[in-house]
Structure formats: structure tokens, C-alpha cells
Amino acid sequence: MSLVTDAGHPAEPTEGGQRKAPGGRAPHPLRAEALRGFAPWAGAAVLLTFGGMLAGTADRWQGGWAETATEAHTALLIALPLAAAAGCWQGGRERRRGTEELWATTVRPPLARLLVPALPVALWVAAGYLVAVAAALLATWPYVQGDRPHLALVPGDTAVMAAGTLAGHVVGRVVPTRLAAPLLAMAGYLGLGFLEMGGPAGARPLNPADPVPVGELPVWWQPWAMAVWTGGLACAAALAYAARRRVTALLPLAAALSAGALLAQAGDGLWHTDPLARRQVCDTSTTPAVCVNARYAGMLPQVGEALSGVTDKLEGVRNLPVRWADHGGAPRADEAPLPGLTPLGWSAVRGRLTDPEQFAWEAVTALSGRGDCPEGAVSTRVLWADDAVESYLAPNALQKKGLVPGGPDEERRILAARARLAGMAEDERRAWLSAYFAARAGCDAEGVPAL
Numbered sequence: 001m002s003l004v005t006d007a008g009h010p011a012e013p014t015e016g017g018q019r020k021a022p023g024g025r026a027p028h029p030l031r032a033e034a035l036r037g038f039a040p041w042a043g044a045a046v047l048l049t050f051g052g053m054l055a056g057t058a059d060r061w062q063g064g065w066a067e068t069a070t071e072a073h074t075a076l077l078i079a080l081p082l083a084a085a086a087g088c089w090q091g092g093r094e095r096r097r098g099t100e101e102l103w104a105t106t107v108r109p110p111l112a113r114l115l116v117p118a119l120p121v122a123l124w125v126a127a128g129y130l131v132a133v134a135a136a137l138l139a140t141w142p143y144v145q146g147d148r149p150h151l152a153l154v155p156g157d158t159a160v161m162a163a164g165t166l167a168g169h170v171v172g173r174v175v176p177t178r179l180a181a182p183l184l185a186m187a188g189y190l191g192l193g194f195l196e197m198g199g200p201a202g203a204r205p206l207n208p209a210d211p212v213p214v215g216e217l218p219v220w221w222q223p224w225a226m227a228v229w230t231g232g233l234a235c236a237a238a239l240a241y242a243a244r245r246r247v248t249a250l251l252p253l254a255a256a257l258s259a260g261a262l263l264a265q266a267g268d269g270l271w272h273t274d275p276l277a278r279r280q281v282c283d284t285s286t287t288p289a290v291c292v293n294a295r296y297a298g299m300l301p302q303v304g305e306a307l308s309g310v311t312d313k314l315e316g317v318r319n320l321p322v323r324w325a326d327h328g329g330a331p332r333a334d335e336a337p338l339p340g341l342t343p344l345g346w347s348a349v350r351g352r353l354t355d356p357e358q359f360a361w362e363a364v365t366a367l368s369g370r371g372d373c374p375e376g377a378v379s380t381r382v383l384w385a386d387d388a389v390e391s392y393l394a395p396n397a398l399q400k401k402g403l404v405p406g407g408p409d410e411e412r413r414i415l416a417a418r419a420r421l422a423g424m425a426e427d428e429r430r431a432w433l434s435a436y437f438a439a440r441a442g443c444d445a446e447g448v449p450a451l
Helices: 029-035 039-054 065-074 076-091 093-097 100-103 112-142 154-174 180-197 201-206 221-241 246-270 294-306 306-313 357-369 381-392 406-420 426-438
Strands: 215-219 271-273 280-283 289-293 323-327 335-336
Touching: 029 039, 029 065, 029 112, 039 065, 039 076, 039 112, 065 076, 065 154, 076 093, 076 154, 076 180, 076 201, 093 201, 112 154, 112 221, 154 180, 180 201, 180 335, 201 246, 215 381, 221 246, 221 335, 246 271, 280 294, 289 294, 294 306, 306 357, 335 357
Parallel strands: 289 323, 323 335
Antiparallel strands: 215 271, 280 289
8 A cells, every 4th residue: 555645646665664755855853852852861861960960069059150160060070970881871762672684774874873863962061061061150140259161171071071971882782681781880970980090190081070170271282182192993893883984993093092191291281370460469458458369359348348447456556467378378477368269168158258257267366377286286375375366366166155175273374364355445455466576486485575
């Protein structure tokens, strides 16, 4: 019995069993695979998994462009095995349906039969990754206090996700078991974790999910070399499995090995410190001046406000550090380290200080300059003086309640020292604080005035 159209004309058979009316065009198989079936679900799974991971850690990246880029890249540790598992599941589709022999009778060459179901999944997975990254950038944008978006790793990571999907598809074709997809995901996660934690040092640059320290930038060619390294291996696997001339797999394999050798040779040279992380933005209207890292320049007003009570009480005091510095390195002789604004999620969340009073207390403790003294090297008398200064300039929650460590005798002495400093006349207290800060670099009692 022949098929006819609604107009009464016989329908024309098309490749793959689809039929079209005279003069019409059959839908391309890639279009059907991309719009129906497993591929859109794979992209949605990557988007939800990736997005859920980012949402669960939003406090530590939302508000910093560098932190957002680092978190999105680190999430490949989970997202890449998921992409490979999605490709693997698609690769075993014909085996699960029992249509392998029927599919092999079509006129399409083996490579086309592999790519038609594989490419839509790879594209959807890459799209799911890109949408998740775009959502993270949009979520960060209202809270950033400086810097600029860090997008250098996005092209390489997108290519890695697509390559992982294609490689997983080949595994699904080769391994005859329904458990291939979850086993591949588990093996991928363990393999990436091993390369990160305990693998050979020379192999770390080849790890597409190798964590990037916040404030580090890749050299311009690193993402593209990573794309060639992972994409070349995936293409070589596909050609070796399905190409009529399997020798053609040598071309992408050679490209992958060349890119891999370049990455391995560069080693730590693949990354360099963001120049902006070395800069500071300062408010010099106070003594000490208040400086924050240029990546968080927008937080300078609220940092200055948090420290305003301290700087007001230090007016006229000599021998103070020139500034609270926030340049990442060890403070110079005339500097005191600013309490850390990073890592985000502790002192600062979404561009705001979480506890300004605690921040001010930590800034005062940094003024003493004894943070590097060995344990036990600082005498009890100096510790009492430090406590009295902290309690006067910026008491923490325990000091506000009058709580002190030790027994009754020590408690009495500490409270007396606090009361003595707080009860001094202004000129006397400025002279005492000037002498105290003159001896701030020492770990012993020499030069620290008594209370």
C-alpha cells in the first residue's frame, strides 16, 4: 500500500525512513536529535547540577569577579564527569533499543552514524555550562566592588565539556553494559581528584579541572591549548572508532599531544598574578591610612567607616604605622596588615562586611606588630598592655562584656589595666600610646610602658 499526502499525491521516501511531500525538504537528522530526545535533557541536567553547585557556595564567590571565575572552573570536577556520563548514555542508546543491526544497514557511513546522535548532546551540554556561567556572572554583577569579569577560562572549559561528552559517547558505543555511564562518571571524578590531590606534578597542567587560585590569570594561549588537548583526544577516539580510514585519527591525536606537551612544559608558567591584585586604593585622610586591594576598591568607604572609631581615638598619637595595607604580601616595616577581606564568605559577603566590630578589633591587633612572635615569647605584662589597648580602641564582644581569661588574680590585673588606660587624661593617654606603638615591633617587654 502506498502512502499519499493530504492532497492525494504520493509521498516520497527520504533517507532514514522519513517521508516528505513533493517539493518539500526532510528535516535534517541533527535537527531532530537536537530538539527531541535525550540531548536537551542532558543540557538541562548539566545546567541544574552546575547551577546548584554554584548556588550552594554563593557566599564565597558572589561579589568578586575572580572568585566567580575560580568557582565556575573548579565546578568542572563534577560537571565534566557528568558530561562524559551523558555522552556515554547516548552512545549506548541503540544497544538498549536493540536496533544496532538495523542502524548499521543505513546508507550513512559509520562516522556520520556516530556524530548525528553525539554532536547534539555535546552542544547541549556546552550550552548548559555556558548558561550556568552566565547566570553566575549576572548574580555577581550587583555586588562587585571593583575588578572586571574574568572570562579567559570560559572558552577552554566549554570545549572541555563538549570533548568530554564526545569521548563519553565513544565509550558508550564500545562498552556493552548499562552501567557504563555511572561507572564512567565515577571513574572521571576519581581520576580528576587524583590528578588534583596526588597525581604527578607534571600532569597537573593537563588536568582540565585543575583549581585556579583566586587572583591568578592564565597566559593567553592556555585555554586554547587546553581545548586542543581535550578536543583532539576526543576527536581521535571518535575517528579511531568510526572512520573508514582510521589513520585519519593520527591528525587530531598529533594536535592533542602537541598541545599537551606545550601545557606540561609550561608548568607553573601557565599562570601569572593579576596585576590589579598588586594595587591598592587608599584613604589618606586618617592616620594610619586605610588601604584596600584595588579588586575591592568599592569597599573602601565601609572599611574606613568600620575603622573610624579607631582612627578617631588615635588622633595625635605618634609612632603609628603609616597605613593598613592590603596588597597580599608581607607588610613592610611602616605598615600593618589590614584584616583579610578574602576569602569571601568570612569577613565580607556580597560586598558587605559581615561584622564591622570584629573587623575593627582585628585591625587593632594588627597594629601591635606581634603577630609573628613565637608562642610564649611575649611576656604577660605585654599581653596585658595589648589587651588594654584593644579594649580601649576597638573592644571585641568578650571585652565589651568584661570577660577575661585566667584566674581571679589575673582577671583583676587585666581589668585594672583596662581601667587605667581608659581613665587617663587625653594628653597622658596619647603619650602612653605613642610609647606603646614605638615598641610595637618587639616580642619582649622592653620599651612597652607599664599600666
